[in-house]
Amino acid sequence: MTGGSIVSAAPDLVSGCLAVIQRLLTAATRRKTWHNHKAALTAYLHTNIPHNLRQRLQERVLADWRVYDTVTLRLLELLFSSATSSLELIYVRTFYRDGFVNLLPRLTGLTHLRIQDPVWTLSRRQLGVTLVSISKMTYLRVLTLQYCGHDALLAAAGASCPHLQVVDMMGARGVTDEGVWSLVTVKPGGWGGSGLTALEEDIVRKKSIAVRLGKCWGAAVKSITSKLVFALMEPKDPKLLKHMRSDEEDSFCWSRCTSSLIRVDLRCTNVTPVGVAILKQALLTRARIEHDSIRE
Incomplete structure (x- = not known):
């Protein structure tokens, strides 16, 4: 030969x-x-x-x-480990969903996660395990959770996945403006790992995802209004912009993934034009945002 x-x-x-x-x-x-x-x-x-x-x-x-x-x-x-680089699924049978979700915490080295199951709505327990899992996937670049996405998962990705390039939540009714805000912002000083601890405490100790999200959204209500004005204002007044930016910096910072995200798909979710406006301000101009009312 x-x-x-x-x-x-x-x-x-x-x-x-x-x-x-x-x-x-x-x-x-x-x-x-x-x-x-x-x-x-x-x-x-x-x-x-x-x-x-x-x-x-x-x-x-x-x-x-x-x-x-x-x-x-x-x-x-047998096969899943921290060295697993990608996982793609379009269907998980009901009887095996809990067992499958229990394997996700092993996948800390994952760069591509795609779940596109149109009949799977994560249970409270499954959502908690998935939340902690994503918080540990620090190398993640592609996150596709069509139909089963949730605001809490976007919050975890924004806090812990600095290299995200694609976020696809198409068809996920659990995704709202709150999740968009959590994806692109963090509290000042939240890049040092404290965000992960807070997430784990909410799941393991408080057993309530709503507690964290409620606090996050409550702190952001005032900023959302100014962000929407900032997005729609034309022409922009430099003095006013400087003042708004100063106020916003006191309450939040852009998450690191905003510099790497190039595509966000929010079609058929509960995200409104307010959430889209926030994304437009947070992401680079080359980023592609897909939404029912806008496509860029």
Whole structure:
């Protein structure tokens, strides 16, 4: 076999090996001894298979982007780790949603998270676990939570994901102007990690997401009015703008993700033109905002 033939055959060889491993793992998950051997099998996989191949194996397991049986969920339990770089789903069967959400805290190295399930509304518990999970995904660049997005998740992303480039919440009725504000602003001094602690305390100790969001929105009510005036004022009075900016800086700071966001999709959400106006001011001019009443 020539050198060129070896190179061309390499992808097929890797694919074939991954197919064999998938069959072996699938057989293991179906055995009655699964729970006894799960820890040892997980350790063996993470020690002997490079993370990039585990990512490819995960993509094979989720070839149709669905979690609809116990075997699939167990395979993900074996493969998910902090080295997992991307996850895309279009459907999670009702019986497996709690189990799937319980795996999300492992994915601290995720850069792309896409969930596009039109029939999934996160329960209170699922929302809490997802909130804490996103708060730890500090490398996240693409966050797509179509239909199941929520204001609390936008708040977590704005506080903890400084590299966000795309936020897609299309069809998520739990997303409002409050969530937009939480995405693009933080309290002064909130970049040092204290935001994450507050989020975790709300979920683990207070068991109430509404408490944090209520405080965040209540502190921002006065600023929203000035932001809307700031967005619509033409021509802009430099003295007035300087005064408004001074007042706003006392109550909030732009979150770091505002410098990297290039696309935000808010179609079919409960975001109003006020939220869109805030986004237009917070993001760079090249950013694309998609909303029912405006598309840029």
